[in-house]
Amino acid sequence: MNTRTSTANTRPAVRCEGLRKSYPRRGVVLDGLDLAVAPGTVHGLLGPNGAGKTTAVRILATLQRFDSGRAEVAGCDVASDPAGVRARIGMAGQYAAVDEVLTGRQNLVMFARLHHLRARAARLRAAELLERFDLEAAADRPVRHYSGGMRRRLDLAVSMIRSARVLFLDEPSTGLDPRSRNEVWEAVRELAAGGTTVLLTTQYLEEADRLCDRISVMNHGRIVAEGSPAELKARVGGSLDDAFLDLTGRPALLTPRSSPPLRSPDTSRGPRDGMRGVA
Amino acid sequence: MTALATESRTAPSRFAWFAADTWVVARRHLVRLVHRPDELLGTLLIPVMAVAMFGFVFGDALGAAMTVPGGEYREFLLPGLFALTMAFGIGNTTISVASDIRGGVLDRMRSLPMTPAAVLAGRSVADLLTAAVELAIVMALGTLLGWQWHGGVVALLAAFGLLALLRMAFSWIGILLGLPVSGPEAAMKYFSLLFPLAMVADTVIPTDLMPTWLSGPASWNPLSATVIATRNLFGNPAGPATSWVAEHATALAVAWPLAITAVCMPLALARIRRIAR
Numbered sequence: 001m002n003t004r005t006s007t008a009n010t011r012p013a014v015r016c017e018g019l020r021k022s023y024p025r026r027g028v029v030l031d032g033l034d035l036a037v038a039p040g041t042v043h044g045l046l047g048p049n050g051a052g053k054t055t056a057v058r059i060l061a062t063l064q065r066f067d068s069g070r071a072e073v074a075g076c077d078v079a080s081d082p083a084g085v086r087a088r089i090g091m092a093g094q095y096a097a098v099d100e101v102l103t104g105r106q107n108l109v110m111f112a113r114l115h116h117l118r119a120r121a122a123r124l125r126a127a128e129l130l131e132r133f134d135l136e137a138a139a140d141r142p143v144r145h146y147s148g149g150m151r152r153r154l155d156l157a158v159s160m161i162r163s164a165r166v167l168f169l170d171e172p173s174t175g176l177d178p179r180s181r182n183e184v185w186e187a188v189r190e191l192a193a194g195g196t197t198v199l200l201t202t203q204y205l206e207e208a209d210r211l212c213d214r215i216s217v218m219n220h221g222r223i224v225a226e227g228s229p230a231e232l233k234a235r236v237g238g239s240l241d242d243a244f245l246d247l248t249g250r251p252a253l254l255t256p257r258s259s260p261p262l263r264s265p266d267t268s269r270g271p272r273d274g275m276r277g278v279a
Numbered sequence: 280m281t282a283l284a285t286e287s288r289t290a291p292s293r294f295a296w297f298a299a300d301t302w303v304v305a306r307r308h309l310v311r312l313v314h315r316p317d318e319l320l321g322t323l324l325i326p327v328m329a330v331a332m333f334g335f336v337f338g339d340a341l342g343a344a345m346t347v348p349g350g351e352y353r354e355f356l357l358p359g360l361f362a363l364t365m366a367f368g369i370g371n372t373t374i375s376v377a378s379d380i381r382g383g384v385l386d387r388m389r390s391l392p393m394t395p396a397a398v399l400a401g402r403s404v405a406d407l408l409t410a411a412v413e414l415a416i417v418m419a420l421g422t423l424l425g426w427q428w429h430g431g432v433v434a435l436l437a438a439f440g441l442l443a444l445l446r447m448a449f450s451w452i453g454i455l456l457g458l459p460v461s462g463p464e465a466a467m468k469y470f471s472l473l474f475p476l477a478m479v480a481d482t483v484i485p486t487d488l489m490p491t492w493l494s495g496p497a498s499w500n501p502l503s504a505t506v507i508a509t510r511n512l513f514g515n516p517a518g519p520a521t522s523w524v525a526e527h528a529t530a531l532a533v534a535w536p537l538a539i540t541a542v543c544m545p546l547a548l549a550r551i552r553r554i555a556r
């Protein structure tokens with residue numbers, strides 16, 4: 001996947017320059033954010049809790065305004081053409097935004113209709129997505145009886161109703177067991193292979209490392225480092241753990257039950273041995 | 280996939296999309312109700328309790344105070360409870376809007392190529408249809424108690440129209456209250472405020488039995504106009520039409536809800552746009 005990052009001279013699918021945002025009582029949250037995401041790549045916004053990741057993604061998805069700077073998504077200016085942005089993006093927020101009382105299928109059909117698909121097309125699309133996200137057996141059960149992983153998969157399915165050019169995923173695997181998380185990763189890889197640009201936020205190194213072509217490390221509302229996983233590792237001559245600790249002053253979170261202990265730079269890598277694109 | 284994604288109706292007008300989106304949102308709320316009919320209980324609890332309390336426990340006493348038989352008091356009471364049912368529907372509206380904000384559903388809808396106004400309009404349409412079900416239940420209960428309408432079909436439909444107008448007004452008040460609320464629990468606070476507001480009106484106790492300092496405000500309560508007007512339309516006893524409000528009840532029963540909606544609807548639409556800040 002890393003090879004795709006070399007298609008450098010195409011126009012970025014997501015670009016922002018000097019993005020600033022502050023809240024009345026909280027103060028500065030985005031402190032001049034610069035970001036460029038190459039089309040068709042999976043780009044990770046990696047940072048500790050409170051770094052401003054959610055704010056950045058919500059601004060790019062036109063859900064929130066910003067104070068100054070410039071932002072462009074899929075060729076549309078976020079400030080002056082939010083409708084253009086909305087027509088080209090998919091968004092899955094930090095919490096599964098589905099109706100708990102409706103069934104999975106009813107949720108998908110409803111959101112497909114709101115995407116302006118015809119009734120028949122909406123039903124077909126719902127069936128297609130239920131199959132793709134392995135939710136067929138639970139399709140006609142109310143979402144409140146779903147497990148966390150199933151909910152997340154449904155949320156992802158909803159955000160993929162339109163084959164969006166750019167997909168924003170806010171902490172897509174937070175709260176998932178390893179099996180569900182792998183399914184979500186697989187789905188994200190498939191999407192990227194199909195040409196969708198994915199910008200995801202994460203607090204997990206393993207996720208950034210295994211899933212992303214490029215990583216922007218974010219802290220206190222700005223990008224403190226940027227590169228492929230291999231480049232970031234090469235820069236500190238150690239692991240991403242070290243890079244993260246170095247850049248943010250905080251240890252990264254471990255993916256539940258699947259990462260080796262922290263502070264084990266090169267030897268006992270365990271599950272992360274298959275790291276791609278070693279420098 | 281690409282074929283599906285590009286297949287949408289050929290350029291309908293913006294209003295046609297607004298209407299279609301509104302209906303999709305409204306249907307969602309109605310489907311919810313089929314899954315969870317118990318969500319109606321919150322609205323029906325107080326009117327049904329009032330049927331029991333005022334219809335039976337205090338019915339004869341209140342009838343005596345009005346110098347009419349208890350049965351006639353119950354005829355007087357039921358239109359008041361119909362209006363109360365419309366008013367208490369506001370709880371469902373506010374909780375629904377607040378939960379959609381907390382759960383992120385509103386955000387998701389805002390990130391779709393649909394107008395956010397349809398999200399609110401859909402809620403309001405669902406409220407009206409839900410109110411029809413609630414009204415049917417309270418009416419059935421009233422009929423069991425001996426309540427009936429004595430007017431013609433046109434008068435009956437006109438009464439339904441006035442009650443629908445009232446529900447529309449409360450729907451937009453509820454939406455406006457739900458929008459800034461941080462969760463369904465906070466929304467519940469407003470609900471307790473509603474109780475005195477709904478009682479200090481010509482709903483269950485005739486205003487001429489209230490102390491004079493209370494009967495003035497009670498008759499100007501928007502609920503009172505609808506109650507008096509529907510009592511007249513149903514051919515139920517309405518008490519003497521001595522106040523200005525009682526004399527102009529039908530006109531006020533149209534004007535009040537329209538005025539409330541005209542204030543609350545634009546405020547709610549402005550607020551949903553402001554959420555982005």
Ligand SMILES: Nc1ncnc2c1ncn2[C@@H]1O[C@H](COP(=O)(O)OP(=O)(O)O)[C@@H](O)[C@H]1O
Pocket residue numbers: 023025026029047048049050051052053054055056
């Ligand atoms: N609506 C808001 N009002 C005030 N402060 C906010 C708001 N949203 C987020 N914040 C603050 O902005 C900071 C960054 O939040 P967020 O973007 O959610 O970070 P992250 O997603 O990286 O954890 C946090 O300190 C948070 O408390």
Ligand SMILES: [Mg+2]
Pocket residue numbers: 053054055094170171
């Ligand atoms: Mg966040």
